[in-house]
Amino acid sequence: MKKAVVLLSGGLDSSTCLALAKQKNDVCFALSFSYGQKHSPELIAAKKIAQYFHVDQHEIISLPMGHWGGSALTDPSTPVLDYTGKSEIATTYVPARNTIFLAIALGWAEALKAQSIFIGVSSVDYSGYPDCRPQYIEAFQKLATLATKTGVEANPIMIEAPLLHLSKAETIALGASLGVDYSITISCYRANANGLACGTCDSCELRKRGFKEAGVKDPTLYSAAH
Amino acid sequence: MKKAVVLLSGGLDSSTCLALAKQKNDVCFALSFSYGQKHSPELIAAKKIAQYFHVDQHEIISLPMGHWGGSALTDPSTPVLDYTGKSEIATTYVPARNTIFLAIALGWAEALKAQSIFIGVSSVDYSGYPDCRPQYIEAFQKLATLATKTGVEANPIMIEAPLLHLSKAETIALGASLGVDYSITISCYRANANGLACGTCDSCELRKRGFKEAGVKDPTLYSAAH
Numbered sequence: 001m002k003k004a005v006v007l008l009s010g011g012l013d014s015s016t017c018l019a020l021a022k023q024k025n026d027v028c029f030a031l032s033f034s035y036g037q038k039h040s041p042e043l044i045a046a047k048k049i050a051q052y053f054h055v056d057q058h059e060i061i062s063l064p065m066g067h068w069g070g071s072a073l074t075d076p077s078t079p080v081l082d083y084t085g086k087s088e089i090a091t092t093y094v095p096a097r098n099t100i101f102l103a104i105a106l107g108w109a110e111a112l113k114a115q116s117i118f119i120g121v122s123s124v125d126y127s128g129y130p131d132c133r134p135q136y137i138e139a140f141q142k143l144a145t146l147a148t149k150t151g152v153e154a155n156p157i158m159i160e161a162p163l164l165h166l167s168k169a170e171t172i173a174l175g176a177s178l179g180v181d182y183s184i185t186i187s188c189y190r191a192n193a194n195g196l197a198c199g200t201c202d203s204c205e206l207r208k209r210g211f212k213e214a215g216v217k218d219p220t221l222y223s224a225a226h
Numbered sequence: 227m228k229k230a231v232v233l234l235s236g237g238l239d240s241s242t243c244l245a246l247a248k249q250k251n252d253v254c255f256a257l258s259f260s261y262g263q264k265h266s267p268e269l270i271a272a273k274k275i276a277q278y279f280h281v282d283q284h285e286i287i288s289l290p291m292g293h294w295g296g297s298a299l300t301d302p303s304t305p306v307l308d309y310t311g312k313s314e315i316a317t318t319y320v321p322a323r324n325t326i327f328l329a330i331a332l333g334w335a336e337a338l339k340a341q342s343i344f345i346g347v348s349s350v351d352y353s354g355y356p357d358c359r360p361q362y363i364e365a366f367q368k369l370a371t372l373a374t375k376t377g378v379e380a381n382p383i384m385i386e387a388p389l390l391h392l393s394k395a396e397t398i399a400l401g402a403s404l405g406v407d408y409s410i411t412i413s414c415y416r417a418n419a420n421g422l423a424c425g426t427c428d429s430c431e432l433r434k435r436g437f438k439e440a441g442v443k444d445p446t447l448y449s450a451a452h
Binding site for chain 1: 285287288289290291294295296297315319320321322323324325326328329330332333334335336337338356357359361362365366368369370372373374375377378
């Protein structure tokens with residue numbers, strides 16, 4: 001029986017990743033985090049997507065990262081800015097976020113006897129986050145193999161990052177072919193309580209362009225006309 | 227200003243590690259986890275030690291690892307066994323525990339602008355856990371450098387494991403010279419509600435021998451005579 005743990009934020013990438021994981025595994029376990037993100041409506045989207053794809057279990061883990069600050073995504077005094085297109089690391093970077101998410105996924109995966117962890121990171125259309133790069137995923141794979149009993153027993157849990165080299169348009173085309181309902185996903189860093197997207201943050205900009213380039217109708221509901 | 231995050235379980239090793247971190251830093255932040263461990267009295271010890279060493283902040287983070295099973299330390303249906311001396315990975319191994327703890331410490335350290343993380347792992351007198359070995363710590367250092375903004379900016383957070391190559395006796399001798407009060411530490415995997423140690427689990431056995439070999443009086447309170 002093939003089992004996978006899938007990191008599910010509720011956005012476009014992780015939902016596509018879940019669709020892929022479902023195709024390649026018998027059983028999928030979704031893992032989300034309530035980490036103090038201002039855009040917590042993404043967790044409602046995550047619940048809907050987990051149901052949509054009939055995952056076997058959906059865990060939402062609370063972490064106190066919001067109290068620590070250090071990111072525009074969690075710190076009330078640091079606003080989320082509009083998209084700038086700069087190549088530097090965006091202020092929405094959250095310290096060690098993917099490392100924390102992957103580490104917890106690794107523990108759950110080993111306890112579940114799952115063979116893989118799916119993470120929807122991309123290093124193409126992204127915000128310059130260091131923990132979305134191929135060399136980062138490679139380093140985590142090495143760590144996961146050394147860190148665990150299954151790894152030492154020559155049966156390591158595999159870190160699957162199938163979107164790593166895909167553009168947003170390619171991800172959307174792939175997801176559309178797999179039946180992802182993007183209307184229930186939320187990518188916006190400033191999503192309001194009704195789940196409406198701002199249309200101008202990094203995440204909205206990359207998503208909007210992706211739909212346009214993929215030639216797929218954008219089902220996103222925006223809080224203002226764009 | 228030199229700042230460090232110190233992983234503090236409440237046991238002998240992490241308390242010695244905190245004593246060392248205090249010596250080498252201006253400010254220390256202690257980090258403990260309530261992860262469903264059966265021997266939760268160690269957290270009371272962790273609080274006492276954090277106070278004893280006047281740490282600037284002590285965070286205790288709750289994680290649902292206890293629901294996952296996969297370890298004698300967390301699973302009610304799997305007993306903690308007496309020390310056997312076997313070289314294989316003990317049943318008290320907790321899936322990905324140090325990776326989860328270090329990952330969360332990394333996030334907190336970066337938000338705090340701390341320069342280092344102290345972890346009290348040893349690969350000498352230990353239970354065969356894969357995430358206590360030098361190659362594991364080395365792999366985590368590489369990951370931490372790639373994962374973070376500070377790492378990318380050539381100012382990585384350093385993973386300090388000063389006890390990695392020390393025997394238990396050497397750790398105790400070091401801690402005694404640094405003024406660690408071992409009577410308030412709890413290492414036992416079967417510590418009872420009053421904090422009394424069983425005296426026969428892996429952790430007790432290694433600790434008892436360590437005091438004997440170091441020629442330091444063992445201040446541990448046992449639930450039965452040994």
